[in-house]
Amino acid sequence: MKLLLKNHLNLRTVLLWVLVLTGSIAYGQNGEALFNANCKACHSPGADKVVGPGLKDVEKRKDRAWLTKWIKNSSALIKSGDAYAVKIYEEYNKTAMPAQNLSDAEIGQILDYCKDFKPPVAKAPTAPTGDEKKDESFPWFLCIGVFVLIVLAAALNRVQKGLRKVMRDKQGIPQPVELKGVDAAWSWAKGNKKLLAICLLVLAVWGSVSGWYALSKIGITQGYKPEQPIKFSHKLHAGDNGIQCLYCHSGAEKSKHANIPSVNVCMNCHKYVKEGPVYGKEEISKIYAAVGWDGSAYTGEQKPVQWVRVHNLPDLAYFNHSQHVKVGKIECQKCHGDVEKMDVVKQDQPLTMGWCIECHRTTEVKMEGNGYYTQLHETLKKQYGESSKLTVDKIGGLECARCHY
Amino acid sequence: MKFKSIYGISAFIVSTTLLINGCRNPETTPGYEYMPDMYRGPAIETYGQSLENGDSTSALKPVDGTMPRGFTYFNFPASNEGYELASIHAQNPLTSDSVNLAEGKRLYGIYCATCHGESGQGDGSIVASGKFPPPPSYSKGNSSRGGLMKDLTDGKIYHTITYGINMMGSHASQIAPTDRWRVVMFVRSLQNDGTVPATTDSTVAMQ
Numbered sequence: 001m002k003l004l005l006k007n008h009l010n011l012r013t014v015l016l017w018v019l020v021l022t023g024s025i026a027y028g029q030n031g032e033a034l035f036n037a038n039c040k041a042c043h044s045p046g047a048d049k050v051v052g053p054g055l056k057d058v059e060k061r062k063d064r065a066w067l068t069k070w071i072k073n074s075s076a077l078i079k080s081g082d083a084y085a086v087k088i089y090e091e092y093n094k095t096a097m098p099a100q101n102l103s104d105a106e107i108g109q110i111l112d113y114c115k116d117f118k119p120p121v122a123k124a125p126t127a128p129t130g131d132e133k134k135d136e137s138f139p140w141f142l143c144i145g146v147f148v149l150i151v152l153a154a155a156l157n158r159v160q161k162g163l164r165k166v167m168r169d170k171q172g173i174p175q176p177v178e179l180k181g182v183d184a185a186w187s188w189a190k191g192n193k194k195l196l197a198i199c200l201l202v203l204a205v206w207g208s209v210s211g212w213y214a215l216s217k218i219g220i221t222q223g224y225k226p227e228q229p230i231k232f233s234h235k236l237h238a239g240d241n242g243i244q245c246l247y248c249h250s251g252a253e254k255s256k257h258a259n260i261p262s263v264n265v266c267m268n269c270h271k272y273v274k275e276g277p278v279y280g281k282e283e284i285s286k287i288y289a290a291v292g293w294d295g296s297a298y299t300g301e302q303k304p305v306q307w308v309r310v311h312n313l314p315d316l317a318y319f320n321h322s323q324h325v326k327v328g329k330i331e332c333q334k335c336h337g338d339v340e341k342m343d344v345v346k347q348d349q350p351l352t353m354g355w356c357i358e359c360h361r362t363t364e365v366k367m368e369g370n371g372y373y374t375q376l377h378e379t380l381k382k383q384y385g386e387s388s389k390l391t392v393d394k395i396g397g398l399e400c401a402r403c404h405y
Numbered sequence: 406m407k408f409k410s411i412y413g414i415s416a417f418i419v420s421t422t423l424l425i426n427g428c429r430n431p432e433t434t435p436g437y438e439y440m441p442d443m444y445r446g447p448a449i450e451t452y453g454q455s456l457e458n459g460d461s462t463s464a465l466k467p468v469d470g471t472m473p474r475g476f477t478y479f480n481f482p483a484s485n486e487g488y489e490l491a492s493i494h495a496q497n498p499l500t501s502d503s504v505n506l507a508e509g510k511r512l513y514g515i516y517c518a519t520c521h522g523e524s525g526q527g528d529g530s531i532v533a534s535g536k537f538p539p540p541p542s543y544s545k546g547n548s549s550r551g552g553l554m555k556d557l558t559d560g561k562i563y564h565t566i567t568y569g570i571n572m573m574g575s576h577a578s579q580i581a582p583t584d585r586w587r588v589v590m591f592v593r594s595l596q597n598d599g600t601v602p603a604t605t606d607s608t609v610a611m612q
Binding site: 036037041042050094095097098099100200204207208211218219220221223224225226227240242243244247250254257260264265267268269271273307309312314316346 | 414415418419421432433434435436437438439443444445446448450451452461462485514515516519527530531534536537538539540541547548549550551569571572573574575576578579580581
C-alpha cells in the first residue's frame with residue numbers, strides 16, 4: 001500500500017512538471033498570438049512607429065501597472081489628467097488607443113513577448129538571379145577559341161612562307177613579286193573565283209532573308225522590355241502577393257487608359273512596407289522621394305516618377321480599355337501576357353492591326369446580361385441565324401472608322 | 406565588270422541587313438517606325454510631360470471646386486468629427502439589391518480583400534504572408550475609433566474608404582463614389598458572422 005502511494009506521488013509530480021513545462025512553452029507562444037491578434041495592426045514589437053509607438057523597451061518608459069491601466073482604458077487615463085498619458089495622446093494627433101478587452105494575465109504575456117522580441121536579422125539584399133543573368137552571359141570561351149585559332153593559323157602561314165623562301169633561295173629560283181594591299185586581294189580573288197562565288201552566294205541569301213525579316217519587324221515592338229526608373233516587379237506584387245491588376249490600374253474598367261497608378265496608391269502599402277526582398281530600401285526610397293514622404297509625414301515636395309511606356313499604340317489608332325475590360329470582359333493577360341510572372345514587363349503581343357482584326361473575328365460578344373445589347377441581339381439573331389456565333393466583326397468591329405478617325 | 410557588280414550588290418545587302426538588325430537591342434529600344442509623324446502626333450500624351458513645367462505630368466487634378474460628372478460630393482472632413490458626422494448624416498443612396506451587392510463583392514475582391522480577406526476577417530493574402538499587419542475583423546474586431554467593427558455605420562465605412570485610417574490609405578483615387586457605396590453595402594453584409602453572403606456573381610476572374 002505504502003509502495004503504491006509512493007508510486008502515485010511520483011506520477012503526480014511528474015505530471016505536474018509536464019504541465020508546468022508545456023504551460024511555460026504555451027505561455028510564450030500565447031504572448032505572440034495575443035500580440036498579433038490585438039496589437040499588431042497599430043504597434044510593432046520593435047522600435048518602429050506604425051500607427052502607435054513601437055513597443056521596444058516600453059516597460060522602461062512606464063511600469064506594468066500603468067501600462068495595464070492604459071491598455072484596458074486609455075481614454076479614462078487621459079481624462080484623469082495623467083501627464084504621460086496626455087503627452088502621448090497629444091503626440092499622436094489625438095488618436096486614442098481603443099480599450100482592449102484583455103485580462104491582466106494576457107497583458108502580462110503580451111508585454112513579456114515585447115520584452116523578449118528580437119527583430120529578425122535583416123537579410124542582405126540578394127542580387128537578381130535567373131533570367132537576367134542568363135541574358136548577360138556572353139560566349140567568351142568561344143571568342144577566345146576563335147581568336148587563338150586565327151593567331152595560330154597566321155603564325156603557321158608565316159612559318160610556311162619563310163620556309164618556301166628559304167627553299168627557293170637554295171634551289172636558285174627567283175622570288176615572286178610580292179603584291180600588297182588591294183592588289184594582293186584582287187589577285188587572290190581572281191585565283192579563287194569559285195570559292196568566292198560560293199561565299200558571296202551564301203552571304204547574299206543570308207542577307208536577303210534576314211533583311212526581309214528585319215524590314216517586316218519595323219514598327220512592331222513585340223518583346224520591348226525597357227528598364228524602368230524604379231525596379232518594380234509585377235511578379236512580386238501581382239504574382240506572389242496576389243494584388244489584383246485593377247487595384248493599381250483601376251482606370252482600366254473606367255476609362256480609355258489603364259492608368260499608371262499615382263504614387264499615393266503605392267503608399268497604401270509602402271507606408272508600412274519599407275524594405276523589399278530583393279533591393280532592400282533602395283527602390284522603395286525612390287517612391288518616398290517621388291511622393292515626398294520623410295518617414296513619418298508628407299513634406300509636400302513631389303516629383304513624378306518617369307516610367308517608360310511599354311505598350312504604345314500609334315496615335316492613328318484609337319483604343320479604349322474600358323470598352324474591352326468592362327464591356328468585353330477580356331482578361332488583362334489576353335493582350336498583356338502573364339504580367340504577374342514578369343519581373344520586368346515586356347510587350348508580349350505584337351499589337352499590330354492584323355492582330356486586332358484576328359481577335360475581332362474570333363471573339364464572341366458578351367451579349368447576355370448587358371441591357372445595351374438586348375435589342376441588337378434580337379436583330380442579329382434574325383440576320384445571322386440563331387446558332388451562329390456573334391463575333392465582334394458582326395457588330396462592326398472591322399469598320400475602319402471604329403479605330404481610325 | 407560583272408564581277409565587280411556582284412561584289413557591290415552583295416556588300417549592299419549585307420550592310421543594310423547589319424544596319425537594320427544590328428543597330429538596336431530589341432529588348433531596350435522600341436525600334437524603328439515607318440512613318441513617325443503619323444504614329445506620334447503633336448498632341449500631349451496622357452502621362453507625358455506637362456508643357457508649362459517639364460517636371461510635372463500632363464495628367465492634372467480637377468480644378469478646385471469642380472468634380473467629374475457622376476461624382477457626388479462627400480461633405481465631411483477627414484477628422485474624427487467628420488467621421489462621427491458622416492455616421493449620422495451620410496446615407497447609402499443605392500438600393501440594396503443583388504446586382505449592387507454582387508458588384509460590391511467584386512469591387513471588394515479587387516480593392517479590399519488583399520488585406521481584409523475574402524470574408525472580412527482581416528486575413529487577406531498579404532496579411533497571411535506576414536508582410537502587412539492585419540486589419541480588425543468586421544465581425545469580431547474593435548474599431549480604433551471606439552466601438553465594435555460590427556457596429557460601424559454606412560457613413561463611417563464610407564468615410565474610412567474615402568480618407569483612410571491608421572495603416573489604411575485613402576482609396577478615393579481608386580474607387581469612384583458610387584462604387585464606394587457598393588463596397589460599403591458588401592462590407593455591411595460581412596459584419597454579421599463573417600460569412601460571405603451568396604450573390605449572383607456575374608464577373609470575370611481578373612488577376
